Amino acid sequence: MENDLPTTGDSELDRAIRQWLDYDKNPKTVSLVQRMVKEGAVEELQKCFSSRMEFGTAGLRAAMGPGISCMNDLTIIQTTQGFCRYLEECFGNLKERGVVIGYDARAHPDSGGSSKHFASLAAAVFISHGIPVHLFSDITPTPFVPFTVSHLGLCAGVMVTASHNPKQDNGYKVYWDNGAQIVSPHDKGISKAIEKNLEPWPESWNTEEALKSPLLKDPYQDIHTQYFTAIQKHCHHREINKSSEVKIVHTSVHGVGHTFVQTAFKAFDLHPPYAVEEQKDPDPEFPTVKYPNPEEGEGVLTLSFALAEREGASVVLANDPDADRLAIAEKQKSGQWRVFSGNELGALLGWWMFHCWKQENPDAAAVKNLYMLSSTVSSKILRAIALKEGFHFEETLTGFKWMGNRARDLMNQGKTVLFAFEEAIGYMCSPSVLDKDGVSAAAIAAEMTSYLATKKTSLSQQLTAIYEEYGYHITKNSYFICHDQDVIRKLFDRLRNYGDQKGSYPTKCGDFSVSAVRDLTTGYDSNQPDNKAVLPTSASSQMITFSFSNGGVATMRTSGTEPKIKYYTELCAAPGNSDVAQLNKELDALVDAIIETFFEPQKNKLQPKLE
Template identity: 50%
Template sequence: MDTSFLPEQLELLVKNWICWNKSQQYAIELERILMAKDVNKIRDMFDGRLSFGTAGLRSAMAPGFKRINELVVIQSAQGLLYYMISVFGEALKSAGIFLGYDGRYNSKRFAELSASVFLRHSVKVYLIRTVCPTPFVAFGVKEYKCCGGVMVTASHNPKEDNGYKVYWNNGTQVITPHDKNIQNYILEHLEPEEGVWDVEKIYSNPLLVDPLDDLQKKYYSCVNEMLIPGLDKKSTNIIFTYTPMHGVGYSYIRNAFEKANFNPVVAVEQQKHPDPDFPTVPFPNPEEGKSALKLAIETAENNGSRIILANDPDADRLAVAEHPIGSEGWKVFTGNELGALLGWWMIDSYKKIHGQAHPKLVMLSSTVSSAVLKSIAKVEGVLFEETLTGFKWMGNRAHQLAAEGYEVLYAFEESIGYMCGTAVLDKDGISAAIKIAEMAIYLEKENSTLSSALETIYNRYGWHLSVNSYFICNDSLTIKNIFESLRHDYNYPKSIMNGRYSIKSVRDLTVGYDSETDDHKPLLPVSKSTQMITFNFDNGLKATLRTSGTEPKIKYYAELCTDPKDCVDIDKLKTILKEMVEAIIEEFLKPQKNSLIYRST
């Protein structure tokens, strides 16, 4: 391959990749790019490395050090291995590492290569030898007391992507300093070690263990412990329709429903089995609403089903839709609405099981999620904490609280992520689906529905009206300029709509500024790698703008809350929320000027 036309440093990177790579998978693609002499594309693929973001490493599958491919996976596994050796020493060999993978292209291969790296150093490897949900890896690390784990998945990203999600020995996603330390060790061990490419040998290694059968028994047992006793879950008129979005979830949901003594789900046949092409949903994210649930709605209507449960392809997220009795259409619950329902039900079912709430019971949600959980916790006498965005923060905080004697009951994030209990210290779409099904059956016996229960929650704990969405922006410089123009040397906007709505405080977790604290330093941790600014308005609206850690998105979150004691005009509140969000978008993001593409569902 001719690389002579490249700048010297870039040429060295390309030559290193060619020298170290033993796979032909992307060699032809690289040859085609080099023949086209597309220097900018080559620089984008090779100049730099993938870094740990919100959910580990994630990128398109292609040649280069800034893409996911076999060489980059081996380098990542080697860095993780040597960092673990520095932390755990010889204990790593017997405690081992837990590996899982989803149904995407190359996922199995990437997991096998990772196993090969660890087995070469006589480290015990728990490898689930079929596709599995992401929460099973988080659960497995804790259950088998491993030093860490890896899930090969890109969750709900497009089919071209894959990822490498790393867990530490507490069963939570890695955070600082582990992520930075792993990154440094990767750079120190870039050349693949002898024999790691030959994955066929791993299956004859006695240190390789497939724990799936035992793991499932233990997992389903933990889930069933959260269910209220005495509820007859079979004598119901509710039929649950289920879709795994061409992902891994169906067999595990089927087993979970069976072990919990529910009636079987009705699966969406076209999406029932893992398919890396995602033929019916090019963007396989159930958070997208009715557009992503089209086939599920058709299946439900053909089977007399009024509740839909949908997992994303790695089954760590859950979406729910309901066709209320007497209603003409489907209600697709937002992540915040589902967060409220599960939060209320986790407390209520806990009391039904234990008689009363534990005095050190805690619930968590991220800073971009609805404040409804905080409101519920306050009324119910349960402790509440807010964390940074991402379950890596909630999972690690839950682990810390448990070590201090607290019982973490529940955590949620508005992007349809829910953690019910602490068996899994990450979002878990399987256990969340079971709790939703239990709640729906209980409510049916009370002549109620999920939709009715949600309205009751808002009437009891205060209305929390929210609008969340995003814009696509593929130009990182444009994104940076948008946020820099908002902070403008700490001279943040003072109002919107020509002063009609005033901003009383600003928190900027990118630069570490909070106008409300005495020293102007925020209470939550600062992350320079992610843009995130929150505006609090005089009328109670809270609006946050942030970038995604895994996709080229600018996300916005806005919520207007009321006190449960207040008599409010909901329609008027909705109108105010709508006009304020529209003004924030136009004045702060300037979508037309910045060529932003609005999320379409």
Template identity: 45%
Template structure:
């Protein structure tokens, strides 16, 4: 009890919400120490993507209690902000990870216990089906239980607003406050989804509508097999949806990486179930060579991302997210051109993705926008553009996330898979590879090369020390950013952690500022761009760099020198014990 008393006094000494303070005092007086401890020690962050954490017992882990608490807070927020919540209902779906099924049932039960209709997507679904169902039904929100491409011990709770986009500030903070105000479980019922009359179970109908929309964006009417594809689901839920995507685009069936196409929450053949990670595609490459496939298509476990590799000569080229993004943009733009629909089109990407897309947009008379990292920003910006009269036909982020046409305002690895494969099949029919097409794009829009990676750091004070050294003079709070990197003068600085932009009016950046994460961008006199940022879900310091070279090889060589200088002088991995 003494430690609880100490926690109470510490908590009350902070500048907290008075209503919450009264709740703490009341719980203490009632000796309800279980709820009190939950309130005082809950460290499970509810951010703009919802929850994502390692599963296990305790208030800082993903478990049944924290899922119930998160859902109660979400319900309380919706109840106070959404008219006709009970009639609008909510959408709940889940993937195949450990506990996803039970987490989804408990999530639904919280809403059902408050007489709210629930569109419950039974069985395993890919993440994009949730926002699609939200906008199709007019639901108040959607919840997807998934940890996407995180390690097997993780799970997550992703929240979509009524517009089909992931929630953004200030909604996340409002929900987080409501969670703290509603910690004591209202219900703990796994079976309510099977017995309540408020459950709407039309999963197959929503799938049919989703794939009907994919069929509408099909560009080539005839069925031909010009290239052999091989598919891997990375032990996730994607196989069913990838097959139906190929059918919607009138493409012949693909070959399978047999060891990875069925759902398995243990992810036995990969260290991390992320097709971006080095070595993640090794097994698929081995399988493709065995069956003679020329292109590998890989979804991440919840199938909202897409990775691609192509056999070029006797080697495999794994396309970067930036390369896939520009390739897809060129395909989609061409489809609009061939239909004579070129007015008021727009594309968008994030601040850490390639500006080759901006060059493509500029040369083709399209509007270009950039946002902060994450589709929660891209999706909402796309809606904003459309309200202003611009049709957002494509968006992407370099972490292999792509929004093609207007199927969903979020990344979707299944629609992207269909769009890419249809055009790749078309290119092969003309005797051209996708890699050939990429080289043509480089010749037209410039040789944009990038070098992106990360260091692992589990110690937050060390991370803060690194970034403080980058932005401040020694033993001071006076700004003192680097004057040069790699021998080139720094001509532009944007710091979205403290809200500084040296070229903006009053040095105030146009993009949102967040002191809870680190993000600094430098532009050098040779137009090289460098962004350093921390990950929102992993203990990583990420760096993103880009340079437009005279040609691909010289560009890579020059960029590599700059990147090494940045690592040695700004991140100092040996001094800071970065992995």
């Protein structure tokens, strides 16, 4: 082995380490690998070198550190070289149109990795092949990258971010020329191209030259102006906003969102929100939170609640660190804070977007051209609103890549896509960004809050009014942790061959009757005339949805990024049924029946969610 390093005794591992040391030019990661070899840390080396990060439709996401299984300078170069080659195959005009690269504020001193540095290396790779690069000169929210792709007509976009993941992680998120995240088969094509381009090209390390290149442009000022001009189209009550006395607190949870949300409020003529001082500046250590994920609820919002109490604010807005998602909490009359679920916020924002659209489009026929979307594991409240109001509702597979691509298809057909959401606090309130966007959602939610205040109505009261009009939609979601793929496979196989009958699904779940089954792993859907699912299927991931005769819906699926079996349940009541206590009781009973019936006999091998 080079540098007179000892061998590990594993020839494949030694070969991978040797290649790494031949290719890597980052002294910190080289030194970390050399130290592990000298210390004989075989287990640690195997974690770093046994398998390359898998490039999927969400791009890459992994811990920063040395080796092919981690995010570092070399894997960023290898990934970008593959992506560059794939784009050259797909676009004959790549050198005219170019790409955009953005980044958040993450950093990992131990390995010398940071989002900004990774973005510079990616830029160097593209520029070395004569491809123009629009590289942001400063941190931006993730939504700015898809916005730039669409606004400038580029071939692709890269955002270096790990969103709300723990501090040691980073990611490489990819957008196509339609402004949406990539979907299959692009992930497989890029993955193959990465494998063919592992050796760094001569200029790939040369960030200094790349940053001086005439092919490098900084889109920051232009995109900053254009983005806020674009989202202003969704500002409908400027006079109310100016005079509103509603006080709002905002936290960016040590991420990039602070200045952008302040600017969005200004664009809407809203009074600036109170910023949580300890969390407003980017800090890759995320010192005040265990996990920088506002979806976790109260634990992440403790400082926001304290500031709201001091300032007399009634609403808290929280973005995740790359500002593509939004959480909201509201102080109740009892003095307690209510953190809205992603589904509840989907109901509120969906209602608000339609309310504003209807005011500006009195022509009754125009509604036939209108669409709203949500993912298949999200609440069906938009479907209920659509049925009554006459617009179209569609569900897509889980993830904004599906909603963004479907929205683009509809827009290309001349349709209006007003709103899309997923239960994991992701909202697309403007077709200018075909992805979730926590910045525009924050301003739009603040305007909704100000408007409701003029009607002496709170967000909670408005949510109740929505449910009273369109039917209560009560959800209960959770998960089991399971590291054993065999246990997961047996659990889902049992549901597909229920009662040992091949191809037979359960017809009962405790006291509840199953009225329909959709299996997006096999492509079966009992609701379709030919029993074939309309939505895309994937044999590599598990996902089954059961509908029940009482209006309940339950989806069980595996996570693409975590060792989890997730379940999502919802009870959809007809308008007029407002016995919330009874509905909650019925949903609890359904969830208990699902766990007892569907998760048996593997239940003792599963670890429940830690509350």
